[in-house]
Amino acid sequence: MKRWQKPNGQLPIMIDSAGKGLYVHWVPGDPLRALGATTLAHNAHALYTHTLDESWLARNLECIHLSASHLESLLTPEGRVGGAGYYVEVPTRIEWDGVTQCYAVDAFRKTAELCAKAGDQPKSAHWAELAERVQSNFRREFWREGHCVEYIHPEKGPIDRHGMTDVDWAAIAVGMLPKNQEDLLWEKVRDDKGFRYGGMPTSISTAPETYEDWEFIPADQFPHFDHRHDLAAMGRVWYLEAWARARRGDVEGLLDGLQAVERAGRPNGYSWQERYFPSAESIKPGGPMTYCEYPANLVRITNQFLFGLDPQVDGTLRVAPRLPESWWEAGWTAALRVGAGSLTLLGAEGALAGTWEDKVARKLVLAPPTGKTWKEGGLGGGDKAVVEPLLAVREVKAGERVEFELTFG
Numbered sequence: 444m445k446r447w448q449k450p451n452g453q454l455p456i457m458i459d460s461a462g463k464g465l466y467v468h469w470v471p472g473d474p475l476r477a478l479g480a481t482t483l484a485h486n487a488h489a490l491y492t493h494t495l496d497e498s499w500l501a502r503n504l505e506c507i508h509l510s511a512s513h514l515e516s517l518l519t520p521e522g523r524v525g526g527a528g529y530y531v532e533v534p535t536r537i538e539w540d541g542v543t544q545c546y547a548v549d550a551f552r553k554t555a556e557l558c559a560k561a562g563d564q565p566k567s568a569h570w571a572e573l574a575e576r577v578q579s580n581f582r583r584e585f586w587r588e589g590h591c592v593e594y595i596h597p598e599k600g601p602i603d604r605h606g607m608t609d610v611d612w613a614a615i616a617v618g619m620l621p622k623n624q625e626d627l628l629w630e631k632v633r634d635d636k637g638f639r640y641g642g643m644p645t646s647i648s649t650a651p652e653t654y655e656d657w658e659f660i661p662a663d664q665f666p667h668f669d670h671r672h673d674l675a676a677m678g679r680v681w682y683l684e685a686w687a688r689a690r691r692g693d694v695e696g697l698l699d700g701l702q703a704v705e706r707a708g709r710p711n712g713y714s715w716q717e718r719y720f721p722s723a724e725s726i727k728p729g730g731p732m733t734y735c736e737y738p739a740n741l742v743r744i745t746n747q748f749l750f751g752l753d754p755q756v757d758g759t760l761r762v763a764p765r766l767p768e769s770w771w772e773a774g775w776t777a778a779l780r781v782g783a784g785s786l787t788l789l790g791a792e793g794a795l796a797g798t799w800e801d802k803v804a805r806k807l808v809l810a811p812p813t814g815k816t817w818k819e820g821g822l823g824g825g826d827k828a829v830v831e832p833l834l835a836v837r838e839v840k841a842g843e844r845v846e847f848e849l850t851f852g
Contacts, residue, residue: 444483445506451516452509454479470660472537476526477547480514483507484550488557492754493782495803497561504561511554511570514547518573522580523595531647531673534658536594536602541610542683544581545617548574556756581619585610589627593648602658606650607632609680616686629691638676638684641726643707643719644700645680647673651721675718675729678704678736682744689748692813694765697748704741713738746779750788751810754781760799763810764790771812794820796848802841809835811851820849 447455447464455464456475468474487507491500517525528536529543551574558567584601585592591610592601611632614620620628632638637649648654651674659670681700688697707726708715715737717730746752751763760781772792779786784801799807811817816832823845828837830849839845 445503448506448509450509452480452511452513454483454510454513468532470532470535471664472527472535474526474528474532474535474537475530477514477517477524477529477543478526480510481529481546481550483510484514484553488553488756491557491560492756495758495782495805500557500561504557504563507554507557508566511551514550515573517547518577522573522576523584524577528673530677530679533660533670533673534654535660536658538597539595541581541585541591541593541608542613544577544585545610545613545619548577548581548619549617551577560756578619581614582621585614586620586624590631591628604650605648605653606637607635608649609645609647609683612638612645612680612683612687616683616690618690629687632687633691633693633696639703640676640719641722641724642703643676643726644703645684646676646721647680672718672729675720677718678715678740681737682740685740685744685748689751689765692765694767694813697744697765698767701741701744701749704737708737708741750777750779752779752781752786754805757806758804759806759808760784761808761810762786762788764788764795764812766790766812793852794848794850796846798844798846799839800842800844801839804841805839807837807839807845807847809847809849811849815851818850818852820847822847822849 444454447458453466455466456468456479457465459465484507487503523539524543524547525538526543527538527540528534529540529546551570555567555570555574558570584595587601587603590603590607591614592603593605593608593610595601611628615625615629635649638645640646654674681704685697685700714733716728716732717734717736718728720727720729749765751761751765753761753763755761766775771790775790777788779788782801784799784805786797786799788795788797795809807822811833817830817835820830822828822830822835822837829835835847835849837845837847
């Protein structure tokens with residue numbers, strides 16, 4: 444992205460077929476302004492944790508700093524992040540979208556981790572402080588009567604009258620709230636079927652009929668445009684729901700979402716459209732055909748949340764499968780990749796076995812299923828392996844192949 448990055452760190456919201464970047468959105472209110480900076484932070488963090496390529500990090504650290512600086516420029520002194528809709532154009536959510544606040548905190552945290560790894564402690568401390576500032580402001584301004592404010596409008600103030608929204612999922616996913624508030628919010632969203640439009644996860648609002656005309660593009664300005672096209676279930680919101688369910692340890696809810704998406708794609712040769720519109724009885728798809736968002740998130744959610752693959756900046760690979768009891772009873776297998784590394788897992792009732800090999804050295808950390816503890820078993824390597832009730836740890840050299848077999852109860 445260096446090619447399209449402006450001197451102030453701004454990145455385009457899209458790049459057209461001619462290779463030209465678009466920096467100002469055509470929708471009034473200029474939504475998606477924070478999307479480029481947060482996406483770069485997330486992608487940079489993912490690239491590094493999957494490869495542990497320190498030379499890549501050194502070459503790209505300035506680009507990462509610049510992008511985070513542009514995100515910082517969208518902050519008010521109190522810590523409210525501007526940019527209108529984070530990943531929605533209509534409704535435009537002018538000017539301070541709740542989802543933007545959550546993703547900004549996560550982006551600043553990830554940038555701080557990368558800076559610390561690169562040895563730049565002052566920058567790391569700066570980005571970490573900004574994450575705390577935005578989170579603190581979110582707790583002051585975006586919590587109201589047991590749920591999260593959807594967005595704050597510069598003239599109309601806090602908007603929170605559209606039922607439960609994707610901001611609620613985002614707040615749980617990122618860990619934005621104190622525990623007592625998160626617990627209360629979780630009880631409200633966990634089983635709320637209003638987030639399923641025609642059974643499809645996940646919508647931006649459980650009360651789509653409550654949006655008002657002023658929250659969308661004026662029809663007389665764009666007469667041929669679908670003025671409510673983001674009032675839909677979309678893969679980007681489903682990812683937030685899955686992330687939140689993984690944090691809360693909701694195995695059944697996580698799997699239910701995966702199965703719902705699989706059912707929708709099966710009749711179409713496992714292809715999906717971008718949006719699924721409000722409907723109580725049947726799926727109403729819209730947007731581009733064979734859009735990549737749902738299948739990409741299907742893979743991402745399976746790897747990251749179902750099988751619990753978590754590569755970290757310090758070289759740790761944490762593996763924590765979140766699978767229903769019935770899977771362990773029946774037995775299951777998985778062949779997974781983390782960067783150039785290869786991981787196989789074989790689950791059975793009361794047992795987990797598998798292999799790990801990578802071209803870079805890592806610390807392999809295996810967590811037992813939720814509510815269980817490791818009983819016995821081994822990871823090879825003598826004093827390089829430690830098996831404790833809640834963690835099994837093995838230092839693995841570059842190019843070394845490790846076999847493990849553990850029991851739990």
